[in-house]
Amino acid sequence: MEHVNSYYAASANRHEPWPQLTEDIRCDVCVVGGGYTGLSTALFLVEAGFDVVLLEASRIGFGASGRNGGQIVNSYSRDIDVIEARYGQDTARMLGSMMFEGGDIIRSRIEQYGIDCDFRPGGIFAALNPRQLHELESQKANWERYGHRQLELLDERRVREEIGTEAYVGALLDHRGGHIHPLNLALGEAEAIRKLGGRIFEQSAVTQIQYGDPAVAKTAGGSVTANFLVLAGNAYLGNLEPKLAAKAMPCGTQIVTTEPLSEEQAASLIPRHYCVEDCNYLLDYYRLTGDNRLLYGGGVVYGARDPDDIERLVMPKLLKTFPQLKGVKVDYRWSGNFLLTLSRLPQFGRLESNVYYMQGYSGHGVTCTHLAGRLLSEVLKGQAERFDAFARLPHLPFFGGRRFQVPFTAMGAVYYSLRDKLGV
Numbered sequence: 001m002e003h004v005n006s007y008y009a010a011s012a013n014r015h016e017p018w019p020q021l022t023e024d025i026r027c028d029v030c031v032v033g034g035g036y037t038g039l040s041t042a043l044f045l046v047e048a049g050f051d052v053v054l055l056e057a058s059r060i061g062f063g064a065s066g067r068n069g070g071q072i073v074n075s076y077s078r079d080i081d082v083i084e085a086r087y088g089q090d091t092a093r094m095l096g097s098m099m100f101e102g103g104d105i106i107r108s109r110i111e112q113y114g115i116d117c118d119f120r121p122g123g124i125f126a127a128l129n130p131r132q133l134h135e136l137e138s139q140k141a142n143w144e145r146y147g148h149r150q151l152e153l154l155d156e157r158r159v160r161e162e163i164g165t166e167a168y169v170g171a172l173l174d175h176r177g178g179h180i181h182p183l184n185l186a187l188g189e190a191e192a193i194r195k196l197g198g199r200i201f202e203q204s205a206v207t208q209i210q211y212g213d214p215a216v217a218k219t220a221g222g223s224v225t226a227n228f229l230v231l232a233g234n235a236y237l238g239n240l241e242p243k244l245a246a247k248a249m250p251c252g253t254q255i256v257t258t259e260p261l262s263e264e265q266a267a268s269l270i271p272r273h274y275c276v277e278d279c280n281y282l283l284d285y286y287r288l289t290g291d292n293r294l295l296y297g298g299g300v301v302y303g304a305r306d307p308d309d310i311e312r313l314v315m316p317k318l319l320k321t322f323p324q325l326k327g328v329k330v331d332y333r334w335s336g337n338f339l340l341t342l343s344r345l346p347q348f349g350r351l352e353s354n355v356y357y358m359q360g361y362s363g364h365g366v367t368c369t370h371l372a373g374r375l376l377s378e379v380l381k382g383q384a385e386r387f388d389a390f391a392r393l394p395h396l397p398f399f400g401g402r403r404f405q406v407p408f409t410a411m412g413a414v415y416y417s418l419r420d421k422l423g424v
């Protein structure tokens with residue numbers, strides 16, 4: 001399969017496609033999945049001198065990594081105060097010490113490998129009501145306790161200077177956040193792997209895993225025999241490994257991109273080109289692209305069906321935020337799947353002593369996927385402490401098993417979005 005018809009695919013940097021696997025080969029580490037989790041893992045490992053093969057079912061960046069909002073959001077989908085309360089001080093200290101590392105990895109990758117992906121610094125969390133603003137004040141205090149001080153609270157007047165809408169009562173500006181063209185970041189990382197001698201195969205879905213030492217990943221056209229196997233298929237892994245499918249739920253979210261706006265119009269919406277997400281449970285997220293389009297995402301479809309009419313779902317949200325854009329033309333619309341876990345914390349672990357997985361970033365994975373790759377490379381170099389801080393977190397199955405995941409999770413979403421609407 002090819003990339004979905006998105007703004008990103010239409011503006012992707014030119015690149016040579018990678019070949020399909022047509023033979024039986026060997027390597028040290030076989031990575032399954034060509035999104036950020038797989039690419040970050042493969043890149044850290046080739047840098048460390050491992051012989052790496054990455055197998056991608058479709059194209060590099062075909063999944064969430066090539067379709068997302070492009071927002072470099074620091075920390076995890078559950079914030080550190082919840083981690084402290086639920087899992088104790090030791091776990092919180094370990095996870096807290098890593099919560100800003102993913103964004104740093106992205107910035108250094110862009111610089112080190114000269115990746116052209118429209119990076120712009122600065123991300124805003126926007127509060128729609130006083131309760132959300134109060135939560136942002138706590139978030140600021142929490143992040144500062146873990147050493148992240150590049151944060152600025154914006155009152156109602158200041159937030160209106162940064163975003164051309166009256167929707168918000170205040171905001172938190174993270175100067176260490178920012179945004180990128182996500183597919184071009186993925187393609188740039190794949191190119192770096194190629195330059196360092198890693199082997200990538202596209203259109204090479206793994207259809208069967210033979211566990212053992214070595215392990216074997218089989219595709220329709222060949223196989224990879226490897227000392228270590230890393231499963232990085234996230235929401236697109238399907239049922240290849242039922243134990244992983246049972247732990248988390250694919251959810252779809254959708255994005256539209258307008259026609260290019262005039263310089264003046266773009267500046268009236270977000271003059272400093274920050275990216276924005278609101279604080280609702282089912283949140284809206286948006287930003288300007290490198291060529292001044294408004295890229296706006298929102299809405300969640302549980303069970304990850306493709307919504308029939310993306311524009312019908314997203315445009316009312318966009319126009320509620322920016323009524324002045326009434327009549328604007330939409331050039332692109334697409335959806336993509338992320339993987340939700342019950343705790344909203346990522347799931348890292350081992351299926352066998354030589355088979356690893358990392359998944360379930362619960363909607364905020366751009367940074368944590370990059371951290372995941374570094375942690376896995378540390379494990380294979382003999383340092384498992386940081387990976388195991390995540391692996392020790394309990395992985396709760398969705399209540400009622402897979403068949404009932406959708407209704408129960410949707411019920412939870414209805415509860416939280418009602419709270420958001422009432423502002424309580």
Ligand SMILES: Cc1cc2nc3c(=O)[nH]c(=O)nc-3n(C[C@H](O)[C@H](O)[C@H](O)COP(=O)(O)OP(=O)(O)OC[C@H]3O[C@@H](n4cnc5c(N)ncnc54)[C@H](O)[C@@H]3O)c2cc1C
Nearest residue numbers: 033035036037057063064065068069071206233336365366
């Ligand atoms: C629309 C959307 C907007 C988002 N916006 C943001 C955002 O702004 N900020 C943020 O932090 N997060 C965002 N996210 C979440 C973020 O994109 C993901 O958490 C992250 O990209 C996950 O990366 P991944 O590599 O684990 O998975 P993916 O990028 O989904 O990659 C998995 C890859 O594995 C491949 N694969 C699956 N099965 C096999 C197999 N059997 N054999 C070979 N290959 C296989 C797939 O084809 C796919 O390419 C968003 C997600 C979506 C869908």
